[in-house]
Amino acid sequence: MSGEGKNVVGDDSNGPASDARNRLEHAIAKFDAEGVFSVFSLTLDEDLIPDLARFRVDPVRFLPSIFDGNWAHPECNPEAGEIRFVRVVRGNDGVSRIIGRQGKWLFAYPWIR
Numbered sequence: 001m002s003g004e005g006k007n008v009v010g011d012d013s014n015g016p017a018s019d020a021r022n023r024l025e026h027a028i029a030k031f032d033a034e035g036v037f038s039v040f041s042l043t044l045d046e047d048l049i050p051d052l053a054r055f056r057v058d059p060v061r062f063l064p065s066i067f068d069g070n071w072a073h074p075e076c077n078p079e080a081g082e083i084r085f086v087r088v089v090r091g092n093d094g095v096s097r098i099i100g101r102q103g104k105w106l107f108a109y110p111w112i113r
Helices: 016-034
Strands: 040-044 053-055 081-090 096-102 105-111
Touching: 016 040, 016 081, 016 096
Parallel strands: none
Antiparallel strands: 040 081, 053 105, 081 096, 096 105
16 A cells, blocks of 8 residues: 555644544545545544444435435444545535445444434
C-alpha cells in the first residue's frame, strides 16, 4: 500500500487516540462548510469504535435517505484497525455522517444513540 489518500484532512494530531476522532470531525466540518471531501484511511482506536454503526443494507446510492428509519446495526461495530472513509452525506435528519468501508461492510460515524 502506497499510503495514497492518507492524511488528506490534515495531520495536526496530538496522539493516536484523539487523532482519529479529530480527523473524522474535521472531514465532516470541511464537507459541511465547503462541500469538499477526499477519500482517506485511518486506524480506529478502541474509544472511537462504538461511535460507528454498520449499515443494515449496503446503500445503492449515497443519498440523504440512507439514514432514514432503522438504517443501522448499532451493535455491529468495525474492528480495531484500518478503515477507509469514502463519503460524507447529510441525512434527512440534518446530521452529516462520514461513511467508511472495512472489509465488506459499510459503517457510518457518528452513530447517535
